[in-house]
Amino acid sequence: MSFDLSTEEVIVGRTESDIKKYGKKGTGFLAKVVMSSGENPVLGRKILVDLAKPHVVLICGKRGGGKSYSMSVFVEGFAQLPPEIRTRMAVLVIDTVGIFWSMKMPNTEEANSLYDWGLQPEGMGNLRVLVPMGKYDFYKKNNLPVDGAFNIKTADVSAMEWLSMFHLSWSDIESAIILEAIEKAQVTFGSYYGLPEIYSVIDSLETYNLENRLSLKNRFKLADSWGIFSKEGSPIVDIAKPGFVTVIDVSTYGQVLGMENVREIIVAILGKRLFEERELERKKEEITLIEGGEKKSDMPMIWMLIDEAHMFMPKDRSSMALDVLLEWVRVGRQPGLSLLLATQRPERLHPDAISQCDLFISMRLTAKMDIDSVGALRPSYLHEDMDKYYATLPRDKGYALILDDNSEKLWMVKIRPRTTWDAGKTASAFKK
Numbered sequence: 001m002s003f004d005l006s007t008e009e010v011i012v013g014r015t016e017s018d019i020k021k022y023g024k025k026g027t028g029f030l031a032k033v034v035m036s037s038g039e040n041p042v043l044g045r046k047i048l049v050d051l052a053k054p055h056v057v058l059i060c061g062k063r064g065g066g067k068s069y070s071m072s073v074f075v076e077g078f079a080q081l082p083p084e085i086r087t088r089m090a091v092l093v094i095d096t097v098g099i100f101w102s103m104k105m106p107n108t109e110e111a112n113s114l115y116d117w118g119l120q121p122e123g124m125g126n127l128r129v130l131v132p133m134g135k136y137d138f139y140k141k142n143n144l145p146v147d148g149a150f151n152i153k154t155a156d157v158s159a160m161e162w163l164s165m166f167h168l169s170w171s172d173i174e175s176a177i178i179l180e181a182i183e184k185a186q187v188t189f190g191s192y193y194g195l196p197e198i199y200s201v202i203d204s205l206e207t208y209n210l211e212n213r214l215s216l217k218n219r220f221k222l223a224d225s226w227g228i229f230s231k232e233g234s235p236i237v238d239i240a241k242p243g244f245v246t247v248i249d250v251s252t253y254g255q256v257l258g259m260e261n262v263r264e265i266i267v268a269i270l271g272k273r274l275f276e277e278r279e280l281e282r283k284k285e286e287i288t289l290i291e292g293g294e295k296k297s298d299m300p301m302i303w304m305l306i307d308e309a310h311m312f313m314p315k316d317r318s319s320m321a322l323d324v325l326l327e328w329v330r331v332g333r334q335p336g337l338s339l340l341l342a343t344q345r346p347e348r349l350h351p352d353a354i355s356q357c358d359l360f361i362s363m364r365l366t367a368k369m370d371i372d373s374v375g376a377l378r379p380s381y382l383h384e385d386m387d388k389y390y391a392t393l394p395r396d397k398g399y400a401l402i403l404d405d406n407s408e409k410l411w412m413v414k415i416r417p418r419t420t421w422d423a424g425k426t427a428s429a430f431k432k
């Protein structure tokens, strides 16, 4: 890699022609270019990242390497966009660990380092934290900073999704009951039914024996205890609110075995609803254009940021969220859907999420299998294999490689310090 002595800002994620057209409008400050070798390198040009057009961004790196931290730097970039751009996008953060709420607070702890970067501690005013409806009181009682609750419309969950959620297979008698029950619920209630209506439909299917029906009802009762299903469902504009970063906190389902399904269904339903919504909007926009009008939409862009992405898009097991997210990855550009995925195990991530990303950001990786899995990315404009570049990456936190397909360049960078408080710090037994 050669070192570049220019002082002009670099824009990643944006093509040359878009840079000519838009300059640095709609970008966020992400990093600075590493200008020398060694463990404490000189930093140079600022790296700005395009946030205004659809992208698939993949952030990789080993445990504690700075992935969640870098995601927060992205999030801050959205918050700092001028209102005329910010209000035309909605940003959704799927928070599996429960660490993004602290972005409301300023990062006073790293004030000195921020000043060195020409920045200052600053909390985000336009960040909302939503928790599952049934967990809202718990959060409030414990004085945890939440802004509202979300829930999912029961009728949005297909019979097949209920089967996967309950780990049922085709040979289980309960599966047959579910198929029939959901069909009957749809005929009887249209798309307006909740779990009580499902119970009553199951009760009415008297051709099945009572024991099987009771066992199935118990499964649905367990689903009720997750506190996310309702007849109405949160309107999608309440979840993906234009101009705001909305954190969907699913961390309460984090630790319990079997609960991965709950997180998956939340992402699957949100992903599906957002996709449909945007497809419809795009069609309306095109019709207005054809009729000679001006392209107008309140929310032309949606960004979904998913930490621990291998949980939702695994390579070697099924996940309810996988198909939906693959659709975002493959055809999300047209309806204006962007994904930012972070994972410590690229080797476990679905290969399409790796091969289709147009912006690849990687902190150090040490496991050979992980390096090999991203090695498949090696585009023709790279002169060396990825492991050669990893070998020269400084070991300190925040150093990363950025592979940008839009400009066909590779950069070695240091991610900037965040202006918002970091609640994801590594635990330690020391008091300070």
Ligand SMILES: Nc1ncnc2c1ncn2[C@@H]1O[C@H](COP(=O)(O)OP(=O)(O)OP(=O)(O)O)[C@@H](O)[C@H]1O
Residues within 6 Å of the ligand: 061, 062, 063, 064, 065, 066, 067, 068, 069, 070, 344, 397, 398, 399, 414, 415, 416, 417, 418, 422, 424, 425, 426
């Ligand atoms: N660019 C950076 N500048 C300064 N400190 C950083 C930077 N990136 C990471 N750190 C430090 O490293 C810690 C760990 O980072 P982070 O939580 O983002 O790791 P991670 O890659 O998400 O790890 P995990 O895989 O365990 O989730 C942060 O809390 C922070 O203290």
Ligand SMILES: [Mg+2]
Residues within 6 Å of the ligand: 067, 068, 069, 307
């Ligand atoms: Mg993390």
